Amino acid sequence: MSYYCKKCNKYWNYPVENCVFCGERTYEVISTKNYVTGYTKVHVPSAGNEKVPYYIYLLEDENGIKSFKKSYEKYETGDEISPIKEINDKVKVGIVGTGLMGSQIAEHLILCRYETMLKTREEKNEKMIFSRIEKNISKGLSETEVSQYLRYLSTTTDYSDFSDCDVVIDATTENLEVKREVFKILSNTCRDTTILATNSSSISIDYISIDTPKPENCIGMHFFNPVRKMDLVEIVVGEKTSKRTKDVIIKFAKDLGKIPIMVKSSPGFIVNRLLLPQINEAAKLLEEGVASKEDIDLATKLGLNHPMGPFELADFIGIDICVSILEVLSKELKNVTIKPADILYEMVNEGKLGYKTKEGFYKY
Amino acid sequence: MFITGIGRTKFGNLDKSLPELAYEAIVNAIHDSEQNIKDIDAIYVSNFLCGPLNGQLHLNSVISSLIPDLNIPILRIETACASSSVAFNQAINCGKFSNIMIVGVEKMTGPLLTPPIDAISMAGDREFDHREGLIFPASYALIAQQYMGKYDIDHSVLEDVSYLNHKNSRLNPFAHFFHKEVSRELIKKSPMIADPLNLFDCSPLSDGSVAIVLSRESHSDRDIRILASQMSTDSISLTNRKNLTSFRSTKIASKNAYNEAKIKPSDVDILEVHDCFTISELIALEDLGICGTGKACELIKSGAIEIDGSIPVNTDGGLKANGHPIGATGLAQIYEIVIQLRLEAGKRQVDSPKIGMAQNIGGVGGTCGITILGV
Numbered sequence: 001m002s003y004y005c006k007k008c009n010k011y012w013n014y015p016v017e018n019c020v021f022c023g024e025r026t027y028e029v030i031s032t033k034n035y036v037t038g039y040t041k042v043h044v045p046s047a048g049n050e051k052v053p054y055y056i057y058l059l060e061d062e063n064g065i066k067s068f069k070k071s072y073e074k075y076e077t078g079d080e081i082s083p084i085k086e087i088n089d090k091v092k093v094g095i096v097g098t099g100l101m102g103s104q105i106a107e108h109l110i111l112c113r114y115e116t117m118l119k120t121r122e123e124k125n126e127k128m129i130f131s132r133i134e135k136n137i138s139k140g141l142s143e144t145e146v147s148q149y150l151r152y153l154s155t156t157t158d159y160s161d162f163s164d165c166d167v168v169i170d171a172t173t174e175n176l177e178v179k180r181e182v183f184k185i186l187s188n189t190c191r192d193t194t195i196l197a198t199n200s201s202s203i204s205i206d207y208i209s210i211d212t213p214k215p216e217n218c219i220g221m222h223f224f225n226p227v228r229k230m231d232l233v234e235i236v237v238g239e240k241t242s243k244r245t246k247d248v249i250i251k252f253a254k255d256l257g258k259i260p261i262m263v264k265s266s267p268g269f270i271v272n273r274l275l276l277p278q279i280n281e282a283a284k285l286l287e288e289g290v291a292s293k294e295d296i297d298l299a300t301k302l303g304l305n306h307p308m309g310p311f312e313l314a315d316f317i318g319i320d321i322c323v324s325i326l327e328v329l330s331k332e333l334k335n336v337t338i339k340p341a342d343i344l345y346e347m348v349n350e351g352k353l354g355y356k357t358k359e360g361f362y363k364y
Numbered sequence: 365m366f367i368t369g370i371g372r373t374k375f376g377n378l379d380k381s382l383p384e385l386a387y388e389a390i391v392n393a394i395h396d397s398e399q400n401i402k403d404i405d406a407i408y409v410s411n412f413l414c415g416p417l418n419g420q421l422h423l424n425s426v427i428s429s430l431i432p433d434l435n436i437p438i439l440r441i442e443t444a445c446a447s448s449s450v451a452f453n454q455a456i457n458c459g460k461f462s463n464i465m466i467v468g469v470e471k472m473t474g475p476l477l478t479p480p481i482d483a484i485s486m487a488g489d490r491e492f493d494h495r496e497g498l499i500f501p502a503s504y505a506l507i508a509q510q511y512m513g514k515y516d517i518d519h520s521v522l523e524d525v526s527y528l529n530h531k532n533s534r535l536n537p538f539a540h541f542f543h544k545e546v547s548r549e550l551i552k553k554s555p556m557i558a559d560p561l562n563l564f565d566c567s568p569l570s571d572g573s574v575a576i577v578l579s580r581e582s583h584s585d586r587d588i589r590i591l592a593s594q595m596s597t598d599s600i601s602l603t604n605r606k607n608l609t610s611f612r613s614t615k616i617a618s619k620n621a622y623n624e625a626k627i628k629p630s631d632v633d634i635l636e637v638h639d640c641f642t643i644s645e646l647i648a649l650e651d652l653g654i655c656g657t658g659k660a661c662e663l664i665k666s667g668a669i670e671i672d673g674s675i676p677v678n679t680d681g682g683l684k685a686n687g688h689p690i691g692a693t694g695l696a697q698i699y700e701i702v703i704q705l706r707l708e709a710g711k712r713q714v715d716s717p718k719i720g721m722a723q724n725i726g727g728v729g730g731t732c733g734i735t736i737l738g739v
Contacts, residue, residue: 010432014383020391020401020431140475143379 002065004029011065031061034069036079050257057081091252094161094168094190095119096182098129100356101199102171104227107133110152111228112256117162118155126155159189167252169221170198170208174324179208187212195245197221201272201321202328204265205238216242219249222269223258225317233258238265267332268325275313276325276338282310283341293361315360319347365456366587367737368463369397369577370699375687376540378571382411382418382471385573387430389692390467393575398583401431405461407438410451410468411691416483417476427467437461444487445640446595446726448574448694449733453593455578462580468692469573480569484690487727489601501566503602503728504641505558511609511643512560515658519560522642523551524664526564526684529639532671533681535712540570540687565642570687574695576702588702591625591719592736594618600730611729614651618723621734622653625719629653632736633717634704635675636697638725639682648723649677676714679704694724698735705739 003012003026005019016026038058045052049070057069059081069081093109095102098120109116110133120129133153138146154161162168168190170182179198186196196218198208209218220236233253237246246262253260263269268276282296291299297309314322326340347353347360354360371392373385380388386409394401407427415421424438441451448468455464472480484500493503512518530546533539546564554563578590596617602608622628629652637648646660654675655663663669669677680686680700683693701720703709724733 012387012432013429014381014387016384016387016391016430018391020387020394023391023395142474 001031002029003027029063029065031063031065031067034059034061034067034081036075036077036081037066038077039075051255091115091166091255092117092164094165095171096159096168096186097171097173098125099171099173100225101223101227102169103129103133103136104225105169105171105199105223106153107136108227108256110149111137113149113152114256116153117165118153119159119162120155120157123157126157129155159185162186162190162194165190165194167195167197167249170196170200174201174203174321176203176207179203180211183208183218184211187214193217195219195248197249199223200236202268202325204267205236205241206265209238209240215240217245219245220265220269221249221253222271224271231257231259232271233260234269234271235260235262236265236269237262268329272325273329276322276329279310279314279322280326280338280341280344283314283343286311287341287343311361315354315362315364318354318356319344319360320353323348365590366579366582367576367590367698367702368399368579368583368587369393369395370575370702371396372538372574372692372696372699373572374538375570375572375689375692375696377473380571382414382420382469383426383430385471385571386427386467386469386575389469389573389575390430390465393465393577397577399463399577399579402434403463404434404436404465404577405463406436406455406458407465407467408451408455409438409440410442410448410466410695411440411470412442412444412447412487413470413472413480413483413690416478416486417480418471419477442691443731443733444726445638445688445690445693446724446731446733447691448696449593449698449722449724449735450595450694450726450731452576452578452695452698452735453595453733456590456593464578465575466578466695467573467575468689468695470689470691470693471571472569472689473571487730489603492601492603498602499558500728501558501561501641504565504643505561506602507608507647507728508560508565508641508643511646514609515661517661521646521661521664522561522565523548525639525642525645526551528664528670529645529678529682529684529686532679532712533685535671535710536680536686539681539685540568540572541681541685546685561641561643564684567640567683567688570689572687572689572692572696574692574699576695576698586706588705589738590735591627591738592621592734594621594624595731595733596620597731598729600727602728605729610647610657611651611725611732613729613732614648614723614725614734617732617734618652618721621721621736625736625738627719627736632675632719632721634679634701634714634720635669635677636680636700636720636722637677637682638693638697638723639678639684640688640725642684644725645677645682648725652721652723671712671714676717679709679712679714694722694733694735697722697724698737701735701737705737 003016005026008021036057037060041053043053055071059067092115094117096119106118172178205220209215219241222234224230250260293311300306300309323340323344330338352359358364371389373388409427423440443450451466455466485494533541551564556562594617596613598613639645649660650657668674719738722735
């Protein structure tokens with residue numbers, strides 16, 4: 001888009017209202033056709049352009065107005081390119097669940113320009129979720145940019161709206177029955193080729209996919225909180241997960257700017273199997289009166305070089321979630337030493353669930 | 365030399381980008397002047413932080429794209445918060461050009477490359493002061509602490525300065541806080557930033573632009589005469605200053621400016637001072653010789669600096685309330701003096717002023733630009 005003064009025959013790239021030469025109002029010129037007049041392929045990454053190689057096309061419209069366009073696709077000189085921004089990789093993603101993780105994954109997806117369909121249980125929630133996501137992405141962006149990104153987001157209460165999704169990510173509560181049901185419905189409403197992924201942090205993908213006719217299309221995709229900042233995604237491969245499913249999801253995770261790691265379906269995967277026993281052990285240290293919670297956190301941060309201490313992290317994760325993961329771990333691994341510490345059960349009973357309830361090990 | 369045209373944008377948290385802001389000010393200044401953009405021989409651009417904040421340097425070429433096909437000499441001047449009075453001073457002193465435009469612009473809100481507090485700290489000394497945590501408000505807090513101890517005054521006079529500036533800004537539709545009603549209570553109870561300075565002792569982060577057209581000849585009876593333009597500098601680290609409650613750069617530049625204009629401090633009818641923090645308004649009044657050393661509190665309490673007082677100060681709301689888009693601030697002061705001298709200031713018009721002066725500070729007095737204008 002550019003701005004033009006007829007009288008002076010001058011063009012501006014910026015939205016200027018009046019011509020500085022004659023004072024007359026300018027016209028907005030909208031390009032309808034853009035042709036490639038030159039290009040280069042860039043092999044060196046830079047800030048905002050980490051993924052290489054990419055092409056930069058020099059375009060010219062019917063008025064001779066020039067513009068640049070970055071793309072990963074190959075065009076030749078003389079090709080016409082639509083001025084409308086192409087959707088990233090043409091993958092359409094569905095998300096089930098609008099809790100903390102579901103909405104954060106949705107935020108990250110739309111910021112990466114993926115067409116995203118977010119499902120919530122009740123219609124009355126849709127507006128609220130939309131404005132929450134709008135608020136969360138607006139930091140550091142202009143109003144125009146925010147509305148551009150929001151165009152990638154739709155909300156629904158109906159599973160049938162996932163019918164044209166390429167990937168659906170389950171981000172419902174950490175409960176096997178719920179997740180099995182979600183996967184069962186999805187396998188009926190989605191295409192045969194749709195990949196069903198779950199953000200489960202501890203439940204085996206082999207159990208979740210048990211009622212689906214195509215378990216080869218099912219995989220775990222475990223994001224970390226906060227999604228936009230945490231680079232890791234645990235790709236959880238089940239017994240029946242196909243190579244195609246694995247390959248597509250690895251590429252998808254990389255395109256989201258994440259670093260995927262592979263793990264076989266097993267209790268707690270890697271991160272939680274390492275983390276939760278540590279949190280549990282810290283809670284036991286506290287119970288035994290060995291040290292104060294502040295000092296245990298400090299020891300972990302300064303002695304182990306962790307950015308957060310176990311209690312700070314437990315509050316951030318949620319004490320109820322810690323307990324449910326520990327229960328899964330101790331049961332599945334048949335290990336009584338990682339049975340949740342009594343203090344964790346007490347806190348759950350008292351409703352001290354951490355940051356989200358304004359009190360856990362610490363007050364917020 | 366004469367000021368033949370002035371133009372500005374509103375100051376505040378604005379939607380426009382840096383080039384769009386500059387363009388708006390340029391168009392307004394040309395519209396205000398009898399001259400055409402094609403008469404302009406050169407442009408001096410004043411800006412402090414386009415690199416660290418907006419990730420854009422080579423600003424002279426950005427400005428060139430706003431005036432397609434003119435291809436005239438354009439250059440950028442950076443002397444921290446004093447950038448625009450220094451750009452003005454350099455334009456006058458260049459000698460070669462007949463008609464010059466000065467454009468001050470700063471974009472401080474929206475998506476930024478560096479947090480503003482860190483970017484602004486670049487105006488202070490990195491080697492000795494910033495390393496010890498001396499961010500900008502802390503420097504002025506230290507000065508306030510020294511001043512308040514030396515002359516045995518309390519925080520209330522700083523609250524008066526803040527209150528008066530906000531009161532004046534309510535008469536200036538372009539001001540950052542034009543729409544904000546600010547009570548003494550709000551000022552007093554605002555959160556502490558660096559003891560003894562609280563939020564209302566600090567000027568805001570603003571977006572904005574001002575453009576001014578200079579000419580060696582007068583083109584209309586609205587033109588304002590430039591009586592003096594001087595700049596002076598001082599060491600950047602506060603550890604090198606003998607006295608923290610006075611800025612040598614202000615004293616020297618203003619002494620030279622009074623000599624150049626052949627006037628004395630008492631001849632000044634209206635004054636714009638660089639109140640980036642309230643304490644600097646007190647120090648400016650003393651360094652400029654408007655009152656004696658340690659007497660600023662008395663002068664302020666007497667009502668002399670109000671719009672109907674004997675020496676109205678910051679009639680536009682000052683940096684505190686008109687706003688502080690750093691690279692445009694010094695030109696905004698000149699803009700205010702020009703409309704006051706032209707008797708075009710509307711509701712905040714001072715009774716027939718003849719001589720106006722602007723004091724523009726860079727950093728913590730490391731640079732000072734003084735401008736004196738007359739009808």
